[in-house]
Amino acid sequence: MGQTLTKTLRPKIKEIQVSLYLLRRNKLTKVALYGVIVLLLIAIITPILLPAEIHINQDVNPAEKLMSPSLTHPFGTDELGRDIFKRILLGSTISLRTALIAVGMALLIGIPLGALAGYFGGVLDEIIMRLTDIFLGFPPLLLAIAIASFLGPNLNNAVLAIALSWWPWYARIVRGQAVSLKERQFVKAAKAIGTPPLKIVSSHIIPNCVGPIIVQASMDIGGVILTIASLSFLGLGAQAPTPEWGLMVSTSRNYFLNAWWYSIFPGLAIFFTVLAFNLLGDGLREILDPRTRKN
Amino acid sequence: MKKLITILLILTMTFSLFVGCGNEQKKASSDVDIAYYAYSSEPILNWDPSVMFSNGVVVLNNVYETLLRFDPGTKEFIPVLATEYSSSEDGLTWNFKLREGVKFHDGSDFTAEDVKYSIERTMALGQGASYIWFAVDTIDVVSDYEVQLNLMYPSAMDLAAACPYAAFMMPTEIADKPDNWFEGGNEIGTGPYVLESNSMGDEVILSSYADYWQPWSDNQFEKVIFKKTTETSSRRQMIEKGEADIVSELPSEDIEALKDNANVVVESVPSFTNLLGMFNTEKAPLNDVNVRKALSYAFPYNDVVDYAAGGYASQSTGVVPEGMWGHSEELMQYNLDLEKAKSLLEEAGYGEGELKLLLTYMSGDEVEKKAAELYKAELSKIGVDLEIRGMNWESQWELSMATNPDDRQDIFFIYWWPDIASPYSWMYSLFHTEESILFNLSYYSNETVDGLIDEASGLGGTNIEKAEQLFVEAQEIILDEAAALFTIDKTVQWVQNPTFKGFVDNPAYPRVIFFYDCYREK
């Protein structure tokens, strides 16, 4: 047991070392990585420093509504006098948390289904793959819109809607992995000694798929954040007074001729966050691409 | 590659030469007088004048006409298709003399037969605002230009005849049309404008009816365009640039900015619209009157007037808004008093953090949204957790009709404006006991109040003073029992192009512009 562990660990450690080297060399990706780390920190610290009860529920100051950016309010105030900079910070937690949950749920559905399809093959494979085909037949976002509008517009349903539209991608990827994995020595060996098939899937197949999946999922976070913002913009996601960025841009439409800052800054927040995740994902993909590693 | 590009260029040039010589068929000259009304939602969805009960009022009131028109300022009835009318002592017989020489858009003459047909058809279909004719038993065609309504009980038929809904006159020819003839976007009215084109709830174009019974002058509008423009910023920009002649429903912030703009004329007028928060009296804890009172003392009335409505409103007094008869300034008002609210809650047995309520409002409406947010913040200060949910009208209404009262909302934000210019519209629709849920979304049921309302409605035709008294009494009880939150009476802000003249707002005809009365000042 210990021997196989080090046997599998050592090449993995070497891989990680190569990755870090390539990472250091790629400036754009490094910047993106710092950006993402900063965002995560903001998302984690803000709710501690600014508890929701006071800063979301009780936070109204209508006398100061729609004030332009100043020293006290760096991004100005909104239609109820709330500080936009503060709401953007609070919104970071919401965006990141919901994105993580949505992706997490999609993984929870997609990984087991994909693994089962790939390992067992046959009819199960056909059924699951046709199912993914059907879900993937919806143009992106449309299924999320349909589900969210039918379930009722709130953030939780939006998250569910996204999870239900994204799992097929992961199922596909995992299935591909599982199909190649099942021909590998250690899997065949486990089978030979009589390990029950479900145990093989859970202990051998799934853990080995997790790697590329995690990479894909983290690249998707940007897209999911954008989707949540889009759903909220359409009125299908977060509800007032939640400081979700897409909702803020949507509300700002009523005021944008009087308060340009209200539309610009939340939009920029969305842009930079998604950009950071996308650049990071882009860079990671290049780093992990075996061809780049060859050179 | 280069060759390909050169060939393409030559082709494009030749093509455009030919194309340039093509015909640019003009349909109309560019100095036709057109009025452009940028409207906040679909101008009209239902073309059936007996049934239409929402936005379509802005279009149909230019295409069809009613017997009378009501002026709430002077409390007088202006003769339109009826030249004079009278009622019997007991209020059970109403006689209308009709205008002669009026033609429908299909060329047929307007006679008493058409009046009888229109009212009977509306009653038979029984939808929309048809209830205004409930009292009618039979209709007699006395002569070609005289019609008599015989009622089962006294009721104000002049108000009914002046109603912006369900009171339009249509020709008997309609009876021969197929069932969904109206749905295609067809009309046969007597009004000054004829339907020219209609594109699926998006845009309606009307053109002037040459044989209208009143004369046309040069500077009146030959065409009227109603365009659905949902974005408030779009409406504002259109009126600023002069692309639209008239808009309304702009947020107060835009109105403030537009006041200083010399290119537009801003006019603020009273409306009969008020905003109520209906308390679910069938569900705990709001079935306890003390809790309802507490919630009434926790509402930030002044802030909502100043900030949610931007000052374009006043706090409501009672159920009936200011300007409508049946309104009384003597009625009590609740005011923001958090201490009182807290002690009332404690009395009722609820400590801090123990109450969780759900308030639903119509999504897309900034005033309702801001009012809800302000209320939420205020309630949070006394430990009440208010969830606010913006829903589209259909879902909001649907939720309120759930079979189990516990599944419904606790507070329902709703605007009310009258269909018929009488307190009856509010009192009956909102607070009279209902067999099946319609608009009494407090699910309020009080026999005394019911009795007062029923009695007052009968008197409306004969003894207005007594009717008013009864309506006020009913409101007293409703206020005492805090059946709902009475928040604000809104005003309406019209923004017009300075060359667009002649428009006088009539709150009995909400959002309606009678374009015949308007003209272009060059």
Place this chain on the structure above:
Amino acid sequence: MKNYIIKRVLLGILVLLGVTVITFFLSRIIPSNPAAQWVGPRATQEQIDQATVELGLDQSIMVQFQTYLKDLLQGDFGNSLRTKQPVTEELKAYIPPTVELVLISTILAIVIGIPLGLNSAKKKDQALDHFCRFFSVGAVSLPTFWVALFLQLIFFRGLGWLPLGGQLDTKIKIMYEIPNITGLLLTDSLLTGNMTIFFDALKHIILPAITIALYPIGLVARMTRGAMLEILSEDYIKAARSYGLKERLVLWKYALKNSLGTTVTVLALSIGYTLVNTFLVEAIFSWPGIGSYIATSVMALDYPAIMGVTIFSAFSYIFLNMIADIIIAIDPRVRV
């Protein structure tokens, strides 16, 4: 080859059926009362009951689905609860403007995205490449609705060069007979030779088209660059170069042809994204396409309309992907 096509088409049909099933059952979860909606406000219980029977809602779900499917096959999507008009008629009117937008944005994506991707692959790691990478990732990170507002602010309010929204100026609509041959204003006005309409339509379509094109441009540039990089490192390219073939020839003739496969897939994908992005943008520009239609229908919970648009969009998307797959299959190296 034929087998592949047949298999692909059958798959497409299956997927379409699955999409219909899912959408249909989704729409039945809504806690709304379509009969009440159909009859309108202040309706009596009797009228609601009557409408329930008329709309076939008293039948079991399976029967309702069968009826729906049967109508669907005859091209009947039912009637919109909001406007009472047949959904098919409304779709027919609302689809062409969206098609126009999608076409223009796809053309822009090809005309700008491909050269951008090509050249940045050629000059890898130089300034152009960095710009291209940043731009293409940036373009797909931008919230489209935000870009729309932004452009409107600058070009209408700020500079006053371009109109606020809509397809045509109202005055033009009144003065001229609008041609309707293909439903695409730009083409129709050219075909009938009405240059006034053409230029007005052009002015109106610029901002929404640019807004919607950003995502596909970014996507196409990114994919083209990736595919080109792969190919450029291939041996046969090195061979062609060493034979002294002109650089331009190498790039355009050999490399591009082989990257076509990826590009076609990406285009199909991007049309799918574009279709959905129009939902967000059409509202802002008052563009009378299916985006506005679905936004209004979602607001009103008009489930026949929502289903109609969903099924239509899914159909287009599936169809496009099918075509893309078949085109790629022409390349003998690709076969699943």
